[in-house]
Amino acid sequence: MDLDDRQWTRIGEETVEHLSRLIRFDTSNPPGNETPAALYLKQVFEREGFTEMQLLEAAPRRGNLIVRLRGDGSKRPLLLCAHLDVVPAEPEHWSQPPFSGLVLGGEVWGRGALDMKHMVAMSLMVMLLARRQALPLKRDLIFAAVADEEAGSDYGARWLVENHPELVRAEYALSEMGGMLIPLGGARAYPIQVAEKGLCWLQMRARGRPGHGSAPHADNAVVRLSEAIARIGDGRRMPLHITPPVASFIRTLSAALPSPKGILLRGLLNPTLARPILDRLPPDWAPFFRALFCNTVTPTRLKAGIKTNVIPAEAEAELDCRLLPGFSAEDALREIRTLVGPDVELEPLKVNPGIAFDSDTELFRLLSRTLIAHDPGAIPMPYMISACTDARQLARLGAIVYGFTPGQLPPELPLLHMVHGHDERIPVASLHFGVRVLWQVVREFCV
Numbered sequence: 001m002d003l004d005d006r007q008w009t010r011i012g013e014e015t016v017e018h019l020s021r022l023i024r025f026d027t028s029n030p031p032g033n034e035t036p037a038a039l040y041l042k043q044v045f046e047r048e049g050f051t052e053m054q055l056l057e058a059a060p061r062r063g064n065l066i067v068r069l070r071g072d073g074s075k076r077p078l079l080l081c082a083h084l085d086v087v088p089a090e091p092e093h094w095s096q097p098p099f100s101g102l103v104l105g106g107e108v109w110g111r112g113a114l115d116m117k118h119m120v121a122m123s124l125m126v127m128l129l130a131r132r133q134a135l136p137l138k139r140d141l142i143f144a145a146v147a148d149e150e151a152g153s154d155y156g157a158r159w160l161v162e163n164h165p166e167l168v169r170a171e172y173a174l175s176e177m178g179g180m181l182i183p184l185g186g187a188r189a190y191p192i193q194v195a196e197k198g199l200c201w202l203q204m205r206a207r208g209r210p211g212h213g214s215a216p217h218a219d220n221a222v223v224r225l226s227e228a229i230a231r232i233g234d235g236r237r238m239p240l241h242i243t244p245p246v247a248s249f250i251r252t253l254s255a256a257l258p259s260p261k262g263i264l265l266r267g268l269l270n271p272t273l274a275r276p277i278l279d280r281l282p283p284d285w286a287p288f289f290r291a292l293f294c295n296t297v298t299p300t301r302l303k304a305g306i307k308t309n310v311i312p313a314e315a316e317a318e319l320d321c322r323l324l325p326g327f328s329a330e331d332a333l334r335e336i337r338t339l340v341g342p343d344v345e346l347e348p349l350k351v352n353p354g355i356a357f358d359s360d361t362e363l364f365r366l367l368s369r370t371l372i373a374h375d376p377g378a379i380p381m382p383y384m385i386s387a388c389t390d391a392r393q394l395a396r397l398g399a400i401v402y403g404f405t406p407g408q409l410p411p412e413l414p415l416l417h418m419v420h421g422h423d424e425r426i427p428v429a430s431l432h433f434g435v436r437v438l439w440q441v442v443r444e445f446c447v
């Protein structure tokens with residue numbers, strides 16, 4: 001049965017109420033403390049007659065809630081996965097208390113409104129609707145509200161995948177981030193995450209001759225390390241690479257933009273033009289685009305010396321290096337080595353390869369089609385994010401994972417400033433839009 005506009009208004013209001021309630025659970029990670037929020041969700045599901053659910057704690061107070069709605073088994077499951085934890089807020093910089101969940105001026109305020117309790121609330125509503133409407137599911141529909149995404153997933157997705165794989169194994173999963181309107185150069189872009197970069201954290205060490213600070217000499221580890229860091233600089237000398245998800249992102253976006261913007265952007269796919277174009281992009285866009293084309297490297301930590309008058313024998317820096325999908329730590333080390341020269345040692349501290357999912361799938365086409373059905377000007381496009389999400393964990397069980405948390409933000413609420421920033425909030429209208437889009441996707445894909 002199709003729902004009418006009046007029913008959708010009520011469903012949107014319910015979504016807003018659940019999001020407000022969820023924001024009021026302070027799940028700042030550390031320490032996380034996700035269990036009370038997971039319990040709240042569990043009670044909602046129980047009230048609505050759901051029977052198959054598990055609240056699992058990977059450690060005290062680190063709750064994960066998994067709920068399953070059975071299909072006839074003719075197709076493999078679809079998983080809706082969202083994390084319950086949030087990054088800490090600095091309340092003194094907020095205009096409203098960050099865990100208020102206040103609805104003010106048509107917006108729901110609070111930490112997690114966009115990262116990503118909105119998706120918890122929308123997925124919850126879609127589950128409830130699927131049951132209320134007695135949707136004849138061909139595949140199981142799984143809801144997972146997980147802990148600890150913001151601190152590496154050890155008590156959330158990673159733990160579930162390693163300890164309870166049968167609960168979260170799915171053919172496809174929808175998780176963060178993507179499906180949100182981002183006005184890009186005038187186009188109504190809806191990037192859908194199909195890939196994420198990996199990471200390769202490195203230690204860089206210089207050695208030298210120790211001595212008295214009153215007698216400078218040329219074999220100083222601090223100076224040697226500093227010179228290597230200066231050669232890295234802002235990283236713009238790292239080689240450029242065109243990877244398949246970025247190529248399709250650039251092709252789709254450039255086709256949507258009027259010239260000369262579109263032509264200029266398309267030039268990024270031309271190996272001889274890419275570097276001069278990147279060098280000429282406005283400063284607020286250049287790092288974003290450069291990260292799509294490079295294994296990036298950023299010096300972030302320094303350690304040297306014990307006393308002002310002692311020249312130390314060693315100096316160390318840590319480098320945050322991010323890998324394009326398809327590149328190994330060795331590839332990145334080779335590239336960094338050509339920048340820093342032979343006088344420093346480089347050693348990997350932690351390595352996670354990047355991942356890329358096929359975007360030529362039935363589900364990806366459905367996501368695109370559904371966005372266009374609800375926003376005729378929408379330009380959906382595959383997209384790669386530079387950070388890590390739970391997608392890499394879910395992929396270990398064979399799932400194809402797309403970042404898809406549909407919504408619409410006005411230009412004055414830029415997604416990238418709000419996520420992990422101050423005054424995080426989401427328009428009520430975005431939740432009304434998002435829950436309808438998500439429902440249509442689930443209904444068409446699972447029935």
Ligand SMILES: [Zn+2]
Nearest residue numbers: 115116149176
């Ligand atoms: Zn997140």
